[in-house]
Structure formats: structure tokens, C-alpha cells
Amino acid sequence: MKDVWVVASYTIKDMLSKKSFLISTLIILIMIVVGFNIPNIIKAFESSDTEEATEENFSKVLVVDSENIYNGMLEKLNDMQLGYKFEIANSEIQYEEIKNKIEAGEIEEALVITKQNNTVKVEYILEDITMMNSIPEEYTIALSNLYTDAQLSKLGYTEAQLQDFKPMFEYELKQTGEQEVKGNVFVIMLLSLVLFYAIYFCAYQVSTSITTEKTSKIIETLVTSTKPRTIVLGKTLGIGIVGLVQVAVIITVAATCAYFCLPEGALESVLDLSQITPTLAIFTVIYFILGYATYALLYALTGSTVGKPEDVQTANGPVAIVAVIGFYLSYFTMMNPTSNLNVFASIFPFSSPFCMPFRIMMGIATTSQIAISIAVLVATILVIANVSIKIYSNAILNYGSKISFKDMINMYKNKDDRNS
Numbered sequence: 001m002k003d004v005w006v007v008a009s010y011t012i013k014d015m016l017s018k019k020s021f022l023i024s025t026l027i028i029l030i031m032i033v034v035g036f037n038i039p040n041i042i043k044a045f046e047s048s049d050t051e052e053a054t055e056e057n058f059s060k061v062l063v064v065d066s067e068n069i070y071n072g073m074l075e076k077l078n079d080m081q082l083g084y085k086f087e088i089a090n091s092e093i094q095y096e097e098i099k100n101k102i103e104a105g106e107i108e109e110a111l112v113i114t115k116q117n118n119t120v121k122v123e124y125i126l127e128d129i130t131m132m133n134s135i136p137e138e139y140t141i142a143l144s145n146l147y148t149d150a151q152l153s154k155l156g157y158t159e160a161q162l163q164d165f166k167p168m169f170e171y172e173l174k175q176t177g178e179q180e181v182k183g184n185v186f187v188i189m190l191l192s193l194v195l196f197y198a199i200y201f202c203a204y205q206v207s208t209s210i211t212t213e214k215t216s217k218i219i220e221t222l223v224t225s226t227k228p229r230t231i232v233l234g235k236t237l238g239i240g241i242v243g244l245v246q247v248a249v250i251i252t253v254a255a256t257c258a259y260f261c262l263p264e265g266a267l268e269s270v271l272d273l274s275q276i277t278p279t280l281a282i283f284t285v286i287y288f289i290l291g292y293a294t295y296a297l298l299y300a301l302t303g304s305t306v307g308k309p310e311d312v313q314t315a316n317g318p319v320a321i322v323a324v325i326g327f328y329l330s331y332f333t334m335m336n337p338t339s340n341l342n343v344f345a346s347i348f349p350f351s352s353p354f355c356m357p358f359r360i361m362m363g364i365a366t367t368s369q370i371a372i373s374i375a376v377l378v379a380t381i382l383v384i385a386n387v388s389i390k391i392y393s394n395a396i397l398n399y400g401s402k403i404s405f406k407d408m409i410n411m412y413k414n415k416d417d418r419n420s
Contacts, residue, residue: 007234036257058085062110066092071150202243203295210303228393284357290377291353301388326350349380
């Protein structure tokens with residue numbers, strides 16, 4: 001174990017000394033800070049005369065109801081908070097007078113209401129008409145509702161009775177299934193995406209690190225001083241620690257910015273924070289570690305089979321495909337989290353790290369499912385570790401052409417490896 005930690009320490013120092021790693025992390029943190037401060041940045045660039053609209057600087061609209069069709073109900077327009085200041089006129093005003101008021105800047109628009117037979121006619125008057133102009137929808141809705149109220153009031157209905165005709169509707173989703181899904185599924189899918197990228201890119205670094213050391217011949221020194229098994233486990237542990245710390249720093253900065261930069265209650269309106277518990281955090285870390293170990297050991301295998309850094313991406317292709325399939329299996333089954341396919345995704349080792357934490361968050365994961373999922377992941381890690389270490393032991397000093405799949409099988413069968 002001591003040798004594993006020595007290799008891990010070396011790997012951690014190497015990762016932290018890379019400018020690319022530090023710069024990329026810094027860029028992510030800057031993007032997070034800037035992203036959460038966009039509303040504040042916009043306010044900083046606004047001039048002092050563009051403050052929140054008040055009743056004094058609302059657009060002024062003249063509403064002419066010379067026939068008293070609305071029975072005095074038009075006064076309620078100013079109580080509807082439509083973003084306009086309405087001036088109500090119950091006497092007849094000629095078109096020329098309205099035109100002069102608009103040209104003088106006393107009003108911006110005018111609505112002239114008349115009634116012919118059973119039709120209420122509304123003339124919308126403004127200074128210039130373009131192809132984009134039309135009567136604002138808020139006008140039509142408000143005038144229609146007020147006309148209904150006016151007609152009902154003529155029949156003797158009181159204000160309280162009028163309110164009974166327009167109740168507030170509250171909608172609530174309920175299901176007949178036994179499992180009740182909690183939380184916002186779309187937000188959960190977004191968090192699953194974040195977890196996928198955290199696991200995938202941390203694991204990818206293992207392959208890059210191994211290939212780089214092979215080409216720089218550093219691996220020859222490592223192999224002569226320790227066992228290949230120790231190198232694989234040490235590098236996986238070292239990069240995993242760096243990745244976990246990086247993710248923790250990013251989450252901490254994001255949470256701090258959300259708390260100090262967003263308006264109060266804005267975060268709660270998007271995220272159901274009641275589902276984010278210490279238990280969920282513990283399981284998320286567990287699945288991050290297990291998911292990372294699974295893919296890191298696969299990438300350790302692919303990294304040891306190539307001799308040149310430019311071949312890493314090609315060699316990593318199959319693992320990337322497995323990772324993408326696992327993620328999308330988890331991602332799309334989230335749309336129906338109580339389905340059998342989602343249960344399978346939460347147990348299948350290549351998708352469970354992206355799926356099970358959020359089944360736990362939604363409150364639909366049973367204790368047995370969690371136990372089976374973790375057991376399957378651990379068993380998968382042990383199998384992959386065994387295969388990866390054996391192939392790594394035989395392939396690590398290969399500086400020639402890329403090792404074929406057939407060669408990898410032969411290396412695995414070869415009992416005379418450097419792992420003993």
C-alpha cells in the first residue's frame with residue numbers, strides 16, 4: 001500500500017504541475033463566476049435612468065368609451081399591472097384631437113371603443129404602423145374580461161360574485177403507480193450530465209498520463225522500482241484524488257456564487273433543494289469513486305497498448321463508446337424513472353454511476369437495488385482491474401506499433417507477467 005501511495009503522490013504532483021490542468025480549471029471557475037453574475041453585470045452597465053419601471057414612466061394609453069359600454073369597468077385596467085398607464089375618457093374625442101395628443105407626446109397610443117349591433121369595435125391608434133404592429137394581446141384579453149364583468153354587473157351581480165366566475169386554478173400532478181417520483185426530473189437529468197463529464201474526463205486523464213510516461217521513458221524507471229500493479233493502482237488513485245478535489249472546488253464555487261449572486265429564492269425555484277440531503281451527497285461521492293475507478297482502469301488498459309500520444313484517442317474510442325452508451329441509457333430512461341429499463345440502467349455497471357444517485361434523489365431506489373448496484377460495480381472493477389493489470393504488465397514497455405485485440409488476449413493468457 002505504501003508503494004501505491006508513492007505512485008499516487010507522484011501522479012498528484014505531476015497533475016497539479018501541468019499548466020493545462022490549472023488553466024482549464026481556472027477557466028471553468030471564471031465561467032461559473034461570470035455566469036452567476038450576468039444579472040449583476042447587466043445592471044452595472046445600465047444607466048441610472050433605466051431603473052425599474054414605475055407608474056410615472058409607464059407608456060400612456062388613452063381609452064375612449066364614449067358610449068359607456070364598459071359601465072365604468074375600464075378603471076380596473078390600471079389595477080391589472082399590464083405595464084401601461086391608462087387614461088379613461090367617457091366622452092367622445094375626435095380623431096384629430098387624439099392625433100394631436102400623440103404628436104405632442106401626451107399619450108403614446110389610444111383605444112377607441114364603440115359598439116355596433118352585437119359587435120364591440122376597438123380602434124387601436126398609434127403614431128406609426130409597421131408590418132410588426134398588432135393590437136397587444138394583453139389589451140385584447142383585458143378588454144374581453146372586463147366586458148364580461150360589465151355585462152354581469154348590469155345583471156345585478158356583486159363584486160364578490162364576479163370573482164366567483166374567475167377562480168384561481170391550481171394544478172397538481174398525481175400518479176397511480178406505487179413509486180412516487182420526487183424532484184424535477186429535468187434538473188436531475190442536467191445533474192446526471194455534470195456527473196458524467198466529471199467521471200469521464202477524470203478517467204480519461206489516466207490513459208493520457210500512462211501514454212505520456214511511456215513516450216518519455218519515465219515508465220522504465222517506475223517499472224524497475226515497483227510492480228506494474230502498483231503503478232496502475234497508484235496512478236488511478238492519484239488522478240482520482242485530483243479529480244475529486246477539482247469537482248469539489250467547482251461545486252463549492254458554484255454554490256457560493258449561487259448563494260451570494262442570485263436573487264433570494266431564485267435557486268429554490270429551479271432546484272428542489274429539499275431532496276439534496278447528506279445521504280444523497282454520500283452516495284453521489286461513492287458512485288463518483290466507483291464510476292471513476294471503472295472507466296479509469298479501462299483507460300489504463302488502452303493507454304498501455306499505444307506507443308505514441310497521437311494514437312491515444314483512437315485507442316480510447318471503444319471505451320468512449322461504452323461510456324456514451326452508458327450515459328445515454330441513464331439519461332433517456334430518466335424520462336420514465338419508474339420503468340424497468342431505468343432500473344436496469346441503475347444496476348448496469350457502465351451506466352449506474354450516472355443513474356443510481358438520482359434514483360436515490362427521486363426517492364424511488366430501494367435498499368436492495370442500491371446494494372446490488374454497488375456490488376455489481378465493485379465486482380466489475382475487480383474484473384477490469386485484473387484484466388488491465390495483466391495486459392498492462394506485458395504491454396507497458398512496448399514502444400512499437402499499436403497492440404491488437406488478439407495480442408491483448410494473448411497477453412492476458414500469459415501467466416509469466418511482471419505482476420507477480
